[in-house]
Amino acid sequence: KAGVTQTPRYLIKTRGQQVTLSCSPISGHRSVSWYQQTPGQGLQFLFEYFSETQRNKGNFPGRFSGRQFSNSRSEMNVSTLELGDSALYLCASSDPDRMNTEAFFGQGTRLTVV
Amino acid sequence: AQSVTQLGSHVSVSEGALVLLRCNYSSSVPPYLFWYVQYPNQGLQLLLKYTSAATLVKGINGFEAEFKKSETSFHLTKPSAHMSDAAEYFCAVILNSGYSTLTFGKGTMLLVSP
Numbered sequence: 001k002a003g004v005t006q007t008p009r010y011l012i013k014t015r016g017q018q019v020t021l022s023c024s025p026i027s028g029h030r031s032v033s034w035y036q037q038t039p040g041q042g043l044q045f046l047f048e049y050f051s052e053t054q055r056n057k058g059n060f061p062g063r064f065s066g067r068q069f070s071n072s073r074s075e076m077n078v079s080t081l082e083l084g085d086s087a088l089y090l091c092a093s094s095d096p097d098r099m100n101t102e103a104f105f106g107q108g109t110r111l112t113v114v
Numbered sequence: 115a116q117s118v119t120q121l122g123s124h125v126s127v128s129e130g131a132l133v134l135l136r137c138n139y140s141s142s143v144p145p146y147l148f149w150y151v152q153y154p155n156q157g158l159q160l161l162l163k164y165t166s167a168a169t170l171v172k173g174i175n176g177f178e179a180e181f182k183k184s185e186t187s188f189h190l191t192k193p194s195a196h197m198s199d200a201a202e203y204f205c206a207v208i209l210n211s212g213y214s215t216l217t218f219g220k221g222t223m224l225l226v227s228p
Contacts, residue, residue, distance in 0.1 A: 004157070031214050043204065043218035054213050090157055094214045102148060103214055105157035 002027065004106035006091050012112045018079040019108045025093030032074040032102060034066060035060050037088040046089075049074055052080075086113045118205050118225045120219035121223040129228050133177075133218060137205030146187045146208040148216065149179055153201045161203075175199070181208065200226045 005024040013019050025032050033056075034046040045058040048066035066076040072093075078085055090112050092103035121136040139145055146165050150158040150176060162173025169181040179190045202223045206216040 033214055042220045045215050046216055056213055102160045102163050103216060107157045
């Protein structure tokens, strides 16, 4: 099975712009979660999507949004970028038919806001 | 609220020495616990998980962890460190049954010297 694929791997954006990141989960996995990783705050949960519905959300401003498509692929969007949004964004997929099983992570998208 | 505490942001060992990375959790109910490893510019890879079966859990690459409810701990150990073990290690917990949301510790960077 192919692993979790995130695109692009690297991205440079200017303050005020918006950005869309993409995540393709492992085949058969219907749950996709997003995390932000920064040196200061560590790994923080953004949101989780299951069967095209957001079922859990972390403590991030409304500028951060996401969606999931019928093929389970997910996108996250950040509008009005700020310098503090520079981070590694990680996507993880899991198999909801196996309760509390592990999450499989992609390699991440490194976003730099200048 | 659930939280995970990793003692020591950096741990240094010599090649061949015992590796001990500490993790304590705060939870009023038995959690699901995980250890992940992250190599530079990579995503997270699962080392092992505790899901209320055996308290001593064996993982990949010779790592193991013991769940101690009385101490609310889930420390990661490896009898003999290899240079290739140098990476950042994260302890994580899922509290809510049926969800996949991970709460991570701040991480411990393992340094291995020859």
